[in-house]
Amino acid sequence: MINETMPELPNDGYQTPSSRVKSLRMMIGFSRKSFEQASGISAATLTAWETNKHPLSVKGAKKLVDAFEKLNINCTTDWLLSGEGLAPRYHQPDTECFELDARILKEVFYFEQNNPSPIISIVSDDSMAPFYQLGDYVGGCQLLPSKAQQLIGRDCIVTLETGQVLIRRVQQGKEGRLNLYSLNYETQAENAFISDCKIQRIAQVIWHRRTDVVTL
Incomplete structure (x- = not known):
């Protein structure tokens, strides 16, 4: 069980556009190829963003926002580009949404680093x-x-x-x-x-x- 003594995220953990794109894609369970099939964004383009071979642009972030929306994930260009603003959340149309806050990101990172x-x-x-x-x-x-x-x-x-x-x-x-x-x-x-x-x-x-x- 993860408790309050869990370490803070390191400076490079989920702190760059490339790491945020990759972590969000992985958390909703998509490979790059399956994300391509679901969103129309090519696996090659996604790889370039996730490895920072080509830095994520405002135009690219808008495409990702639209792509994640199709998968019932609400996120913003501000969060993808700077980590600021409304964090991603799972959205069930009409009634409820599930907010992904900083603590969940820390728990996810902790699990990934220790398993x-x-x-x-x-x-x-x-x-x-x-x-x-x-x-x-x-x-x-x-x-x-x-x-x-x-x-x-x-x-x-x-x-x-x-x-x-x-x-x-x-x-x-x-x-x-x-x-x-x-x-x-x-x-x-x-x-x-x-x-x-x-x-x-x-x-x-x-x-x-x-x-x-x-x-x-």
């Missing part, structure tokens, strides 16, 4: 309610797909071959594959249950951060 092969993701549907709510943050340590059988019966962050990231409980499938299933029988989420799926990577959820709900 091997860390994976951080945002819960993007209600398929695992009431245990995991929309907008919650979860983290785990990546295992090779060949070792996924060790996680049968566990709640996991799973990246499918398509690049989509899901939070699901894992069951044994056929021929060494996995079944992924939802805990919320009333969910309308796509892929609430997937049988005999192939995966890119998997991690058991070992860190869970609930976010405060802010009513609009």
Whole structure:
């Protein structure tokens, strides 16, 4: 459990446009290629921004704001470029949004720095309610797909071959594959249950951060 003695972010942790772009993309569970498919921003351009090969411009930041909005993440050009202003937040249209504050960023950074092969993701549907709510943050340590059988019966962050990231409980499938299933029988989420799926990577959820709900 992360407590009040957690160290402050170092000067270069999430303090540059490139690190903010990369961290936000990773936290919503997208590879560069899957982000390209979802947003239309090429993986090559995104790589250049994230590595600071080409510094993020105002025009580029506006494109990213629009891209993240399509993925239900609200952020501003000011935050992307300078780290100031309204921090990113998960937005559920019409009713609620989940604010990503500085403390969550510190916790994410702490988890990444103190765990091997860390994976951080945002819960993007209600398929695992009431245990995991929309907008919650979860983290785990990546295992090779060949070792996924060790996680049968566990709640996991799973990246499918398509690049989509899901939070699901894992069951044994056929021929060494996995079944992924939802805990919320009333969910309308796509892929609430997937049988005999192939995966890119998997991690058991070992860190869970609930976010405060802010009513609009």
